[in-house]
Amino acid sequence: MNTIFIIILLLAMLMVVVSLVRGVVAFLKSTKIDLESGEQVDATEMQLAQNRAMMARVKWQAVAIVVIAIMLAVAN
Template sequence: MNTFLILVLVGLMVMVVVSLVRGIIAFMQSTRDDLNRPDSTGPSEMQLKQNKYMFARIMYQGLAVLLVALVLFASK
């Protein structure tokens, strides 16, 4: 059981890194687009995408923390 939980934890950690990198890429693109964009109201498409990736990162991190707690509880 612990082996399965560890594998799931590694998968969650990979997803954290992937969503972090994709969020940073979206941030860099939104910054470049915002410099060339005329003044307008509301967030741009890239800013919304950046927000989505960063929220996913937080969700994966929370799941990873809960899984670590579960592994620690199961190992006692």
């Protein structure tokens, strides 16, 4: 039973890292675009991608926390 939870936890942790990297890359691209254009009025597509990636990171962190909580509850 714990093996399944550990596998799910590792997958959730991997997804946290993937989402974080995608968000940082989108942030760097949007910053570069803003600096080159000099004009920023509304959110660009890159900024929206950054927002989606960061929300995904929060979701996967929540999944990891829930898995750890279940593992602790089962262990006791």
